[in-house]
Amino acid sequence: MTHLRVLAPSETVSQLSQLRKLADSSVAVDHNEPFGDQTWVELRAGNAWLVTTGEQELTGASAVVIPTDAEQPILVELVVAPEARGNGLGRALVDATQQLVIDHALDDQNMTAWTHGDHPAARGLATSIGLEPARILYRMALEIDRESFGEVKLNDAYTIRTFIPGEDDADWLALNATAFADHPEQGQLTQADLDARKAEDWFDPAGFFVAEDAAGTMVGFHWTKTPVGSAAGEVYAVGVHPSTQGTGLGKALTIRGMNHLASAGLEKIVLYVDDENRPAVNLYTSLGFGIENTDVMFSSNS
Numbered sequence: 001m002t003h004l005r006v007l008a009p010s011e012t013v014s015q016l017s018q019l020r021k022l023a024d025s026s027v028a029v030d031h032n033e034p035f036g037d038q039t040w041v042e043l044r045a046g047n048a049w050l051v052t053t054g055e056q057e058l059t060g061a062s063a064v065v066i067p068t069d070a071e072q073p074i075l076v077e078l079v080v081a082p083e084a085r086g087n088g089l090g091r092a093l094v095d096a097t098q099q100l101v102i103d104h105a106l107d108d109q110n111m112t113a114w115t116h117g118d119h120p121a122a123r124g125l126a127t128s129i130g131l132e133p134a135r136i137l138y139r140m141a142l143e144i145d146r147e148s149f150g151e152v153k154l155n156d157a158y159t160i161r162t163f164i165p166g167e168d169d170a171d172w173l174a175l176n177a178t179a180f181a182d183h184p185e186q187g188q189l190t191q192a193d194l195d196a197r198k199a200e201d202w203f204d205p206a207g208f209f210v211a212e213d214a215a216g217t218m219v220g221f222h223w224t225k226t227p228v229g230s231a232a233g234e235v236y237a238v239g240v241h242p243s244t245q246g247t248g249l250g251k252a253l254t255i256r257g258m259n260h261l262a263s264a265g266l267e268k269i270v271l272y273v274d275d276e277n278r279p280a281v282n283l284y285t286s287l288g289f290g291i292e293n294t295d296v297m298f299s300s301n302s
Helices: 009-030 037-044 089-104 120-128 169-179 191-198 249-262 278-286
Strands: 004-007 048-053 060-065 074-080 111-116 132-143 159-162 208-212 218-225 232-240 268-274 290-299
Touching: 004 009, 004 089, 009 037, 009 048, 009 060, 009 074, 037 048, 037 060, 037 074, 037 191, 048 089, 060 089, 074 089, 089 120, 111 120, 120 290, 132 278, 159 249, 169 191, 169 218, 169 232, 208 249, 218 249, 232 249, 249 268, 249 278, 268 278
Parallel strands: 074 111, 232 268
Antiparallel strands: 004 048, 048 060, 060 074, 111 290, 132 268, 132 290, 159 208, 208 218, 218 232
16 A cells, blocks of 8 residues: 655655655656756745655655645646556555645635646546646757857847846846736746746856847846756747847847857757747747657646
8 A cells, every 4th residue: 555645835845855866767767857947946945735655765746836826726746756657656646636635725726737748647647637638838859969050130229148146137027027928837937936046056147148128128038047967958938028029039039048058068959838839839940949748737627
């Protein structure tokens, strides 16, 4: 019989090193991170529940973020160690997670769950508790086979410089909220979320580019990310103010960041983009990116 522990948000910090080891074992086999950046932020901040199996060595875990705002959806992400799969562990974690949500969620609060890689087993578990596919996220990739991806063709009205932590925080948060007003996650980032990312070992302002107009107003950005020890850099986020759309600023910022990653001796560049964001998918395809992986978000209110 599987022994499960349900840890309250205030208790999860003690398990994070073991959870990271479990996640790394999954990445080695699946080539996908089982937990998103925001989930790690919530775990470290003591805002997420954790359902685990095992004591010193975790064999499976489910991270559950239950916002106190009923309008915000519950977020669930789950991982089972590769060597422990096929024995009903995922089913046990899902059942315990579902009970946790029943006990602690607000009335009619929507639940979402990500399957990173769209594995059939994960899809089956999600649909078994009434969740349906609601969002498709592509991971696109491009091998780095050159020192530069071309000249940055920038409209004379704009200039590009690197982000200055602290000084640029407020302007960037305002621009990010505007550029991603319809995005369910990116557009809602707060100062605390930004601070948490700046505290990560991968954060490097030299790879965080912002564009300004002639008046010095921030109107676009390209934030790149290179996890420590990784051979792949990431187009972490690209956003432009709606007033600049059609000027080529987004493409110029994208190429500026790609050239930065190409100069870092990496093997490839990856990025994540929603299937419904066809202009972005088309842009990245035109730059040579191809779909490498598909993540699916399931929802109880699709």
